[in-house]
Amino acid sequence: MKVKLIQPRMLKCPMDTDLKIRMSPHLGLLTVANIIRHECEVTIENENIRAIHFDDVPDLVGIAVTVDVLPRAIEIASIYKEKGVKVIAGGIHITTASNTIPKEAFDSLCIGFAENTWPQIIEDAKHGRLQSQYVSGPLESGDDIASPAYDLIDKTDYLWYNVVSTSRSCPHRCDFCYNSSGTHQYINRNIEDVLEDIKKLGTKHIMFIDDNFIGNISWTKQFLERIKPLKLNWNAAVTMKIGKYPELMDLMKETGCQSLFIGFESISSQSLSSVNKMQNNREEFERLISELHKRGIMVNASFVFGLDGDTP
CATH class of the missing domain: 3.40.50.280 (Cobalamin-binding domain)
Structure with missing residues (x-):
């Protein structure tokens, strides 16, 4: 067929x-x-x-x-x-x-x-x-998540071919996000399967493409401990929740994190609450950025313009 x-x-x-x-x-x-x-x-x-x-x-x-x-x-x-x-x-x-x-x-x-x-x-x-x-019904476990067929990629076609997913979905329900209306099952992959994907790509630079790389803090810590010996350079997307875990930020730096994409979304508290972005605290923006910069981690800041609380 x-x-x-x-x-x-x-x-x-x-x-x-x-x-x-x-x-x-x-x-x-x-x-x-x-x-x-x-x-x-x-x-x-x-x-x-x-x-x-x-x-x-x-x-x-x-x-x-x-x-x-x-x-x-x-x-x-x-x-x-x-x-x-x-x-x-x-x-x-x-x-x-x-x-x-x-x-x-x-x-x-x-x-x-x-x-x-x-x-x-x-x-x-x-x-x-x-x-x-x-x-689709829910997946029973992360073991059920299939790996991409990386061998079918022509590496010369893309800016980034070394993209790896460690999870599906996101535990948050921000109103403007696709994940808020799609499948609501947040699930991490089997760590061994993710390590095998990294091995298949044959590169030391990895882009973790998850919606939220720290959706399960315990899993993320375990995973980072496992990639220590690999001496990678990596990038990922996280939420402001990372600011509550200085030891995790240290571990990220130690394992080769170069930059983190963070959805700050707005400097208006009204706009943040209007879209259910409850994990964001406007008063913590500068402190979080400072903590990441102190560790040599670049912040890729994302903002949404036109939310209901935004003024000219």
Whole structure:
């Protein structure tokens, strides 16, 4: 069975350069590929890198959908549906807003974790009984999380190819975040599996791509102890909660942390509370930044403009 996985061309914001669209490979599609590759002949095409080859007729097409690429995803689907190819749409926008997707756009929707949906999708497609949607239940443990098929990456295509996920979702429920409306199961991966992914990449510089690298402080500490011998340089995204754990900041520095992405979001307390960003305390911003800078860790500060408490 031939399965083609597609990442549609993203829409660039006015300030974006071409580096934005070549930032990193799509770990979701690489994970799907690894889940089904033993039963199927899998190819991945990223329209941000090169044009899609529409001259083929695979048995199944899977399209990763974010809100900005939905119109293009529908165009791609229509081309393959005209050929009689069944098209599955999945990804974070399908998971969080499946009720907004036009019913005629795709043959089936994949909602939630690929590990709990794609094996059944393949089985049903083989027997001509594809359902209109597949909804994932919770994962039983981090052992259930599949690794991406890193061997399918052309490293020359991306600014960052060395991206690693250590968890799924986030324990916080900030109103403006995809995670607040998607699958709400925060779960860490098996540490051995993450270490194996790092080994596969064969590099000393790793970008941990989690929504929240410190969602489980105990797990993070255990993991950092394990990567000490690897002598890595690494980057990650965390919340302001990191400021409550000076020993964890020390451990991050010791294990090679170069920078942390932090969602400060706003200097307005009213704006922060209006979007349920309860873990952020405006009065602690400067102290946290100072503590990280003292340890030689760069702060990549993220802000959201246009929240209800923002003034001109």
